[in-house]
Amino acid sequence: MQHETPDPGKEQEKRIIAPRLPRRVMISLTAYIETKLDEQVPDLAKSLRTLSDNWRTEEWALQLRATALVIADLIDQGWSVTPESSRVLLLPPGLKSGVETVEQAKGRLRKSLQIGRKRQLVTPSVHRFLERLSRSAMNSGRKSSALDLVDRGAELAEVLRPLASMPPETALTKLRGIIDPQIELCDDTTRCSETGIRLLDLWRYFRHTWSLEYRSMPGRQVPLLIRNRARPGRPVMGIAMLASPVLRTKPRDRWIGWTPESFFARLDAGEWEPVEALGALINQIDACIADIRWDDLVTADEIAQPTERVVFRLEQKGAGAALKRERQLQDHYTEAMQERGSARSQYDPTRSGARDVDWLTASDDLLFIRKRAETLALLLDAKRSFSQLDLAQDGSELMASLRSTPHGLRAIGIALQEIRKAGLSSQVADLSVCGAVAPYNLLLGGKLVALAMVSREVRAIWQERYAEQVSIISSQMAGRPVRRQADLKILTTTSLYGSGSSQYNRLRLNASDHPGLGADIDWQELDKTAGYGTVHLSMLTVRVLRELSEQEHQARRINNRLGEGTSPRLRQVREGLDVLGIQSDDIIHHATPRLFYACALKPHARAELMGLAPPNDDAGSALDVISDAWRRRWLLPRVAKAEILSRLSTLGPSTIRNELLPVDANGQYLFAFGEHVA
Numbered sequence: 001m002q003h004e005t006p007d008p009g010k011e012q013e014k015r016i017i018a019p020r021l022p023r024r025v026m027i028s029l030t031a032y033i034e035t036k037l038d039e040q041v042p043d044l045a046k047s048l049r050t051l052s053d054n055w056r057t058e059e060w061a062l063q064l065r066a067t068a069l070v071i072a073d074l075i076d077q078g079w080s081v082t083p084e085s086s087r088v089l090l091l092p093p094g095l096k097s098g099v100e101t102v103e104q105a106k107g108r109l110r111k112s113l114q115i116g117r118k119r120q121l122v123t124p125s126v127h128r129f130l131e132r133l134s135r136s137a138m139n140s141g142r143k144s145s146a147l148d149l150v151d152r153g154a155e156l157a158e159v160l161r162p163l164a165s166m167p168p169e170t171a172l173t174k175l176r177g178i179i180d181p182q183i184e185l186c187d188d189t190t191r192c193s194e195t196g197i198r199l200l201d202l203w204r205y206f207r208h209t210w211s212l213e214y215r216s217m218p219g220r221q222v223p224l225l226i227r228n229r230a231r232p233g234r235p236v237m238g239i240a241m242l243a244s245p246v247l248r249t250k251p252r253d254r255w256i257g258w259t260p261e262s263f264f265a266r267l268d269a270g271e272w273e274p275v276e277a278l279g280a281l282i283n284q285i286d287a288c289i290a291d292i293r294w295d296d297l298v299t300a301d302e303i304a305q306p307t308e309r310v311v312f313r314l315e316q317k318g319a320g321a322a323l324k325r326e327r328q329l330q331d332h333y334t335e336a337m338q339e340r341g342s343a344r345s346q347y348d349p350t351r352s353g354a355r356d357v358d359w360l361t362a363s364d365d366l367l368f369i370r371k372r373a374e375t376l377a378l379l380l381d382a383k384r385s386f387s388q389l390d391l392a393q394d395g396s397e398l399m400a401s402l403r404s405t406p407h408g409l410r411a412i413g414i415a416l417q418e419i420r421k422a423g424l425s426s427q428v429a430d431l432s433v434c435g436a437v438a439p440y441n442l443l444l445g446g447k448l449v450a451l452a453m454v455s456r457e458v459r460a461i462w463q464e465r466y467a468e469q470v471s472i473i474s475s476q477m478a479g480r481p482v483r484r485q486a487d488l489k490i491l492t493t494t495s496l497y498g499s500g501s502s503q504y505n506r507l508r509l510n511a512s513d514h515p516g517l518g519a520d521i522d523w524q525e526l527d528k529t530a531g532y533g534t535v536h537l538s539m540l541t542v543r544v545l546r547e548l549s550e551q552e553h554q555a556r557r558i559n560n561r562l563g564e565g566t567s568p569r570l571r572q573v574r575e576g577l578d579v580l581g582i583q584s585d586d587i588i589h590h591a592t593p594r595l596f597y598a599c600a601l602k603p604h605a606r607a608e609l610m611g612l613a614p615p616n617d618d619a620g621s622a623l624d625v626i627s628d629a630w631r632r633r634w635l636l637p638r639v640a641k642a643e644i645l646s647r648l649s650t651l652g653p654s655t656i657r658n659e660l661l662p663v664d665a666n667g668q669y670l671f672a673f674g675e676h677v678a
Helices: 023-038 044-049 051-055 061-076 102-121 124-134 153-165 168-176 199-207 250-256 260-268 274-290 300-304 308-339 366-387 395-403 406-426 445-452 456-466 472-478 539-553 568-580 584-588 605-609 623-639 642-648 653-660
Strands: 002-004 015-017 080-083 088-091 099-101 137-139 142-144 181-185 221-228 236-243 428-436 490-494 524-528 595-600
Touching (some): 044 061, 051 061, 061 088, 061 539, 153 168, 153 623, 153 642, 181 445, 181 456, 236 445, 260 406, 274 395, 366 406, 366 472, 428 445, 445 623, 490 605, 539 568
Parallel strands (some): 428 490
Antiparallel strands (some): 002 099, 015 088, 221 236, 236 428, 490 595
8 A cells, every 4th residue: 555645846845944043053053964964974863952062151052952952853753854054944754755655654653753752761760660660579568560460471372272263152252251351540549459559650651662752741631551350460451541632623623513614514414403503502602601700801781782892892801911911920930030040830829729729719810811801702792693683583594694794604603612612621532542551452452442431431430530520720710610511422532643554443333233232332533633743842842942932031921721721832832933933833743644533422422512412311331341342343353363372472571671671682771871861
């Protein structure tokens, strides 16, 4: 299979690095890169990372360091570099000329991802953590290690081998007694009953075997272990994590109906009734207004009958609060630099915990005065447009009149945005980590993990964890504690690669084929992502870009606070690149799109999210039923293959240890310390 890539011969395909550095400095930088390329220096990226060491005292030293680090990261990821007089031309690997096979593309991407991962593994703190958990030691009164939870492939293959000669139903019965999955929630306090090690540490340990380096994420996180309770010691089969979804992603939003284009397409196709759809939009606007504290911004009469003047006044109040907060952040930065020489994140009044927070006072934070004023301005503007409709008209006529004017289209867009925000708050989750741990990766354990995430057990975990939790952002917007429903309806995820096989391909179980399965389970491939992100930039580069932004603005404007904005890392990168004078899209558009998948957890899930269907009480299928279907559909044919069992016999605890702590024949670690520049 061939993978066609765009022709990069066009100049517009190339990315230009022309930062705001003195011309003589840029000429020196490009000459340095050109010389290293001519000399075929094997590790140009490593050389660039130390380039600025000789100019630490120059006023442009930080800009040079940031530029060199960005270029070094891109070189590591396979970008082509062409130095010119005072600029550098870059070309992402996804836009290179020629034809690339799927396996070549995957191999290239895998190699580039491993660079960041290896750099993380040699970080002293990470290395010590991995070494400690790999070493047998006393844990809660017993001697154990994380490797005790890695199944021995040779033993597993031995008990599976006789199944190949048995009738299918007999083999399935035997298989249930050999592989019996179980889901275990990981948290800070609970320890593994077999090893005494904290479950969260175990999850993190196995996460480090992934190709992607491990990074903590803001928002909701539910880390899970999938274990085999049929084997001694309940070995780990795989890991998963449900996390807060990305606020905007086109494939998902189009699939659900959250974009105006997809919304109108459903109406035109007759899937949705216009009057009901319009009612859902109006109801969402009213519900959102009710969930915002407005007593210090507008009057009750202005809420009931908003005018253009009221909307404008709210916009002005939002802008004023934003300006005051900018000054506040600058003062905070100046004081911190004078006292400590570094600026930390601004104090967050909600850090003390939801039970102790005075939400009315918290809503007076300048960040939330701005958010409340700006959001209320949008909502009241939409309400004005909807209130001018003659609801006695035919539904199709009403929709047609809205679509025919800019104000009507704007009102629909605002309502859809609020419907999306409500759904993403607790009813949609991203499967940010999902896969099998050796030796179960050979037995298609990754498919099992993805299927298990649809189970009633996982949905119950999500419900129990978040049903009574106070929403921090919503509560600061409302000035009172707000709890959102935690009825998980949809899961989304992206594949590691943009083409070729994936554990989500054809991942479907039909209820008609598997007794006990309440409804079909279908991981649908929706589209490819746009190929934007920061996964190709190292943590060091992001940190230096943040320092550059702080130096320029004399303020730490991105504080990783809830409510400040989505994707703090992406915003830090954009802000730093803007200060450098580099088009941020040229860097964050890595041109390596990935496949986007989604799975509805209940019938009519998308209609429920749109407010076009009442919530149903479908609890989903039990893990035991899903596991039985997985064994029948995928596992049984797999264990019947002699070559699979032969390869299975070579996997075990040493596989994981060698992956995380590789050594040479002399027992020396293959990853040299010092490569991760602090």
